[in-house]
Amino acid sequence: MRSVRRLIRPSGRASRIEQPATTGGDRNGLPHLHMSVDERVEAEVRRARIDWLPYALLLPTILFLIAFFLYPMVQTITFSLRDPGGGFTLRHFQALVADNYFAEALRNSFLLTAIVIPLQLVVALAIALLVNTRFRGHAWFLYICAIPLGISDLAAGLIWLSIFTERGYLNAFLQRVGLVQQPITFLTFERPLWLYGAIVTTEVWRATAIVMVILVAGLQLIPKDYFETADVFGATGWRKLRHVTLPLLRPTIQTALIIRTILAFQLFATVITMAGRIVPVLAGEVFFQYQVYRNPQLATAYAVMLTAISMAITGLYLWLLRTRAGELGRG
Amino acid sequence: MTPAARRALIAVLIVLIVAWVLAPLVLIALASLTGRSQLYAWPRPLLPAPWSLETMRFFFRAQDVLRSTRDSLSIAGLTILLSVLIGAPAGYALSRFHFPGKEGFRMAILISRMFPATVLAVPLAVMFINWGLYDTLLGVALVHTALALPFAIIIITSVFEGVPFELEEAAMTLGCSRLRAFSRIALPIALPGLAAAAIFTFVLSWNEVFAATILTVRNRTLPALVMSAVGGLGSGAPLDYRFAAGFFMVIPALIIILIIRRYLLTLWGITVR
Numbered sequence: 001m002r003s004v005r006r007l008i009r010p011s012g013r014a015s016r017i018e019q020p021a022t023t024g025g026d027r028n029g030l031p032h033l034h035m036s037v038d039e040r041v042e043a044e045v046r047r048a049r050i051d052w053l054p055y056a057l058l059l060p061t062i063l064f065l066i067a068f069f070l071y072p073m074v075q076t077i078t079f080s081l082r083d084p085g086g087g088f089t090l091r092h093f094q095a096l097v098a099d100n101y102f103a104e105a106l107r108n109s110f111l112l113t114a115i116v117i118p119l120q121l122v123v124a125l126a127i128a129l130l131v132n133t134r135f136r137g138h139a140w141f142l143y144i145c146a147i148p149l150g151i152s153d154l155a156a157g158l159i160w161l162s163i164f165t166e167r168g169y170l171n172a173f174l175q176r177v178g179l180v181q182q183p184i185t186f187l188t189f190e191r192p193l194w195l196y197g198a199i200v201t202t203e204v205w206r207a208t209a210i211v212m213v214i215l216v217a218g219l220q221l222i223p224k225d226y227f228e229t230a231d232v233f234g235a236t237g238w239r240k241l242r243h244v245t246l247p248l249l250r251p252t253i254q255t256a257l258i259i260r261t262i263l264a265f266q267l268f269a270t271v272i273t274m275a276g277r278i279v280p281v282l283a284g285e286v287f288f289q290y291q292v293y294r295n296p297q298l299a300t301a302y303a304v305m306l307t308a309i310s311m312a313i314t315g316l317y318l319w320l321l322r323t324r325a326g327e328l329g330r331g
Numbered sequence: 332m333t334p335a336a337r338r339a340l341i342a343v344l345i346v347l348i349v350a351w352v353l354a355p356l357v358l359i360a361l362a363s364l365t366g367r368s369q370l371y372a373w374p375r376p377l378l379p380a381p382w383s384l385e386t387m388r389f390f391f392r393a394q395d396v397l398r399s400t401r402d403s404l405s406i407a408g409l410t411i412l413l414s415v416l417i418g419a420p421a422g423y424a425l426s427r428f429h430f431p432g433k434e435g436f437r438m439a440i441l442i443s444r445m446f447p448a449t450v451l452a453v454p455l456a457v458m459f460i461n462w463g464l465y466d467t468l469l470g471v472a473l474v475h476t477a478l479a480l481p482f483a484i485i486i487i488t489s490v491f492e493g494v495p496f497e498l499e500e501a502a503m504t505l506g507c508s509r510l511r512a513f514s515r516i517a518l519p520i521a522l523p524g525l526a527a528a529a530i531f532t533f534v535l536s537w538n539e540v541f542a543a544t545i546l547t548v549r550n551r552t553l554p555a556l557v558m559s560a561v562g563g564l565g566s567g568a569p570l571d572y573r574f575a576a577g578f579f580m581v582i583p584a585l586i587i588i589l590i591i592r593r594y595l596l597t598l599w600g601i602t603v604r
Contacts, residue, residue: 057424058436060417061480068455068477069443075454127348133341143592144349147356150584152538154554158561158577159355162362165570169358172375183373205355213595237337266449269540272562273573283449283541287562290453290545300453307450 096301105280124211156206157273218252363578390575407536409472414483422487444481448542490524
């Protein structure tokens with residue numbers, strides 16, 4: 001038996017076969033009772049022959065992502081912790097904390113995310129539930145709601161600029177209905193609420209689509225039986241939503257929130273087109289520090305800050321929205 | 332609520348949401364077809380009077396706009412080529428094989444699609460200066476490929492999952508090699524789906540602002556050019572330039588989302604669990 005095994009296996013592997021971690025029978029040197037010797041040999045031959053084809057097919061992707069994704073990520077972190085002599089330093093982060101725009105950028109990034117994301121979730125959920133009613137023309141409705149998926153933050157900023165700028169459509173409309181005589185300058189540091197409002201509006205308009213698409217896909221994964229059962233027990237619209245749909249949609253909502261939050265912290269072109277640097281945000285400061293002030297170290301420190309926040313928030317969501325055991329049964 | 336009232340409520344909501352999405356697109360189109368003097372006039376007319384191509388013409392004649400549009404298209408083409416060449420084998424492997432490490436790889440792909448250009452751009456700029464790729468079309472295309480590849484793999488995997496392996500097996504029992512079975516059977520069936528992946532990659536590259544701005548100086552892509560025109564610390568480009576730029580950049584999105592709308596759910600629907 002053992003010699004047969006040696007023949008079909010490279011000898012280097014033999015030691016692993018002699019102490020398999022599977023069942024008690026093996027550990028005592030006894031063969032599996034439910035398998036014939038031939039079957040066992042055959043099973044081990046099968047296990048020994050690794051199919052390299054899938055790995056070969058994945059290799060280009062792995063190499064590419066290591067070179068242009070993982071390596072620069074690691075570089076970002078080491079770059080932000082290195083002084084000109086090559087030693088370890090925290091001074092780029094000290095410079096970051098001391099930067100005039102840092103506190104404000106941090107506050108704005110958090111505040112805008114905290115305002116935009118709940119709004120997006122509500123609107124996206126409404127659209128997803130409407131699509132799920134399968135009314136006539138729902139496919140076109142889905143397409144129209146998905147259009148902003150293809151629109152960049154820069155283009156979205158310029159689009160809404162045509163509405164909010166001083167000679168924009170909002171003023172034109174207000175003048176037409178007689179509410180204003182002279183145009184109001186909405187996008188100025190004297191009206192921070194308007195600036196915030198314009199940015200939030202643009203972001204809700206542009207980036208709700210991605211949440212919506214994730215939720216629509218998630219709704220389709222819920223088996224119809226759940227809704228039919230709820231109908232049988234006489235649950236009405238609101239109770240069905242609260243006790244059937246939303247709990248079952250929890251993993252999907254979690255995904256949508258994680259992706260959207262990380263993207264929300266990348267927000268920069270929308271803000272810059274609307275508010276320039278009046279409303280500084282973290283990603284915008286990466287841009288200004290690198291592009292305008294030529295300070296790559298500080299830019300990198302900002303980028304690392306962004307990554308750390310994104311990761312922390314992902315962890316927070318995973319912890320907050322974990323599906324508690326037995327919860328689904330209670331609905 | 333009576334069924335009739337419910338239907339009415341749904342109809343109202345649908346109309347409101349459609350208007351909310353479409354109105355800004357209509358307005359930017361109107362603004363781009365309004366002449367400059369009208370754009371700065373007060374009272375500001377809601378409809379262009381008269382309709383005019385002056386604003387669009389001004390934008391296209393502005394410095395570097397045509398060249399950067401051409402560069403953006405080249406970069407998008409290069410990104411598509413790289414993403415499909417690198418991503419298609421991976422997508423095929425994920426759809427056809429069970430192998431140790433598969434779930435880990437899938438997870439890595441799902442996670443990597445969540446980290447956008449902001450984190451990568453600055454160190455890549457430093458790397459690219461050393462490698463002579465800074466301010467080149469290839470350099471930007473490589474970054475866009477890194478950003479697009481996870482999406483390309485996800486969509487290509489689902490495309491191949493929709494092509495029954497039995498067809499390839501049948502071809503192989505009839506004497507085809509594995510490669511021939513793939514290229515003669517699976518590939519032609521998967522082609523429309525692969526085209527959708529390519530188109531999505533195009534959108535991603537065409538829209539990408541951050542990395543393109545940081546990795547180029549003279550050879551700007553269109554979004555990078557517009558960004559530097561409107562995003563400097565000065566007052567920047569005039570309104571007609573901005574509106575025309577916004578409208579011009581949006582047009583491909585309208586067409587492209589229409590073409591790939593069947594794949595939208597696949598693209599983002601795969602949840603991280």
